[in-house]
């Protein structure tokens with residue numbers, strides 16, 4: 144939801160110690176031996192990103208040789224037993240070459256999830272999320288790689304209507320022609336492609352075993368997309384208000400729980416586990432339904448700000464988000480900024496979308512560990528880059544807000560005159 148270009152985490156070269164400790168936080172519930180026996184070399188697309196890199200660390204710590212494949216180098220130090228290969232997931236030859244000797248692929252590369260990325264050209268998002276997935280599946284077939292795990296998203300079923308305790312069987316994919324963002328639509332296509340490829344016969348007689356994991360928003364130490372953006376918005380006083388119904392709920396997942404889910408899925412695609420996960424989707428999260436403003440409350444406290452008590456009408460926030468999206472598009476050629484919230488992000492905060500994780504618990508043995516957002520915040524505050532003053536954004540937003548408040552009155556007086 145919330146990336147900010149200025150909020151990059153610094154590497155060791157810049158003075159901040161890199162972090163690979165999520166690996167040790169993650170519980171494998173006794174499946175560690177099975178993982179090592181089945182996996183000697185794994186490739187992670189998107190291995191330079193937050194989740195892909197930390198998954199790589201976890202695999203390497205279990206003794207698996209790891210290829211981190213990404214178009215961008217990770218910000219952190221490459222762990223022992225891992226190598227980084229720079230390449231584009233849409234480039235068939237590059238993916239094919241990188242997959243030499245690989246027996247399990249984790250496909251986590253994606254584009255267009257949040258903030259200004261979400262407003263990028265449809266073709267770019269589609270070519271990566273759909274085209275890239277097609278390439279990954281083709282390469283698995285050509286290389287006879289028998290396991291493919293796709294990092295999908297709850298967005299593949301969330302089209303703007305309430306989902307309460309949704310599960311894998313009863314909640315359908317969003318209709319692709321329905322007006323949602325390109326990211327969700329393309330993730331839904333990729334999710335179906337990966338599940339559709341399950342059972343493909345490979346050279347040598349094996350079958351391709353695939354599964355998809357559908358997490359909600361990811362958080363954890365050194366996370367880049369959500370926490371830094373929320374912190375920035377609190378500091379700019381752009382989140383000094385609440386909106387929406389306090390009963391609106393959503394899920395989140397800590398990076399360690401996400402890693403746990405992926406490692407367990409890799410084991411559940413083997414004969415040791417009777418291929419139980421083959422062709423299956425799974426919702427995974429921390430096991431709690433939370434209201435967004437309640438969930439981020441520790442941030443206000445840690446930053447020394449008052450918790451928001453002003454409740455803004457929803458239409459105002461949606462209008463502001465629309466205005467900022469247009470401003471972003473208009474100004475993009477000369478100046479790029481991340482809207483404090485996009486329309487899609489506002490919508491996600493207004494509508495309940497919660498999921499059950501029973502299937503992942505039962506079939507994968509997924510038991511999320513309890514994490515506190517406050518711990519993530521402490522880590523972020525210790526390592527964050529210096530705050531950039533963007534108070535002018537606040538001024539634009541507030542001016543626009545005041546302007547919008549008068550619109551209904553002007554409208555009413557015009558229709559009554």
Ligand SMILES: NC(=O)c1ccc[n+]([C@@H]2O[C@H](COP(=O)([O-])OP(=O)(O)OC[C@H]3O[C@@H](n4cnc5c(N)ncnc54)[C@H](O)[C@@H]3O)[C@@H](O)[C@H]2O)c1
Nearest residue numbers: 189191192193194213214231232251252253296359360361
């Ligand atoms: N972050 C979240 O809150 C969230 C929520 C649900 C699902 N997911 C999914 O989890 C996965 C990992 O998310 P993340 O938060 O680590 O994102 P991230 O942006 O940190 O990582 C994605 C990586 O994919 C790489 N990538 C993009 N296009 C590529 C291309 N053409 N070729 C090669 N690499 C490319 C990027 O460089 C980046 O390093 C993604 O598939 C995302 O859709 C994320």
